[in-house]
Amino acid sequence: DAGVIQSPRHEVTEMGQEVTLRCKPISGHNSLFWYRQTMMRGLELLIYFNNNVPIDDSGMPEDRFSAKMPNASFSTLKIQPSEPRDSAVYFCASSSRDGLGGGYTFGSGTRLTVV
Amino acid sequence: GENVEQHPSTLSVQEGDSAVIKCTYSDSASNYFPWYKQELGKGPQLIIDIRSNVGEKKDQRIAVTLNKTAKHFSLHITETQPEDSAVYFCAASIGTSYDKVIFGPGTSLSVIP
Numbered sequence: 251d252a253g254v255i256q257s258p259r260h261e262v263t264e265m266g267q268e269v270t271l272r273c274k275p276i277s278g279h280n281s282l283f284w285y286r287q288t289m290m291r292g293l294e295l296l297i298y299f300n301n302n303v304p305i306d307d308s309g310m311p312e313d314r315f316s317a318k319m320p321n322a323s324f325s326t327l328k329i330q331p332s333e334p335r336d337s338a339v340y341f342c343a344s345s346s347r348d349g350l351g352g353g354y355t356f357g358s359g360t361r362l363t364v365v
Numbered sequence: 366g367e368n369v370e371q372h373p374s375t376l377s378v379q380e381g382d383s384a385v386i387k388c389t390y391s392d393s394a395s396n397y398f399p400w401y402k403q404e405l406g407k408g409p410q411l412i413i414d415i416r417s418n419v420g421e422k423k424d425q426r427i428a429v430t431l432n433k434t435a436k437h438f439s440l441h442i443t444e445t446q447p448e449d450s451a452v453y454f455c456a457a458s459i460g461t462s463y464d465k466v467i468f469g470p471g472t473s474l475s476v477i478p
Contacts, residue, residue, distance in 0.1 A: 254408075281464055293409070293454065293468040306465065341408050345464070353399045356408030 254357035268330040273342030371469030388455035397458035
């Protein structure tokens with residue numbers, strides 16, 4: 251398995267522009283998570299899906315952020331309009347919700363810079 | 366709300382020495398405690414996890430101990446090697462869910478050759 255695949259690896263955009271981050275989870279994993287990592291706030295859970303259904307989006311900062319999971323193999327995180335304070339590394343992770351733990355498998359992340 | 370504290374924030378050890386990272390959690394219902402290692406430019410990677418029905422778990426040079434009464438758990442790395450240098454994160458489940466965890470702030474470990 252190629253692991254969790256995220257694209258793009260780096261994104262630089264101007265304030266006010268729309269940004270779309272993409273994620274392909276590990277085949278067979280039925281939970282998907284979007285995290286944001288900054289020096290100040292560490293790893294923050296933004297939203298997570300189980301069987302393609304959003305379960306908890308309480309971490310989504312504001313209405314400018316939205317996430318979708320149209321099928322088991324693809325998810326997007328969209329920021330519209332983007333602001334400089336959204337600059338961070340965004341990680342997607344997936345897991346198998348089998349009650350046995352096993353943790354998350356993280357992707358390599360998307361480094362977003364909003365100028 | 367739920368919280369996970371982690372100490373120290375930075376740790377420097379000589380190659381071959383042991384390293385210990387300690388975490389405390391606030392949610393008494395937490396029952397799953399994973400540890401992740403993050404190397405520069407990469408996503409966190411699970412290195413070991415423990416559930417609340419055991420007090421200790423080992424995997425080669427890595428061990429984790431759990432004290433549910435005191436609500437703290439620790440990561441022990443023995444015979445450290447330069448490739449152990451990374452940021453380590455502890456995490457605790459929110460309640461009894463294996464799905465959702467809260468992460469500690471991380472410990473930057475440097476192993477000096």
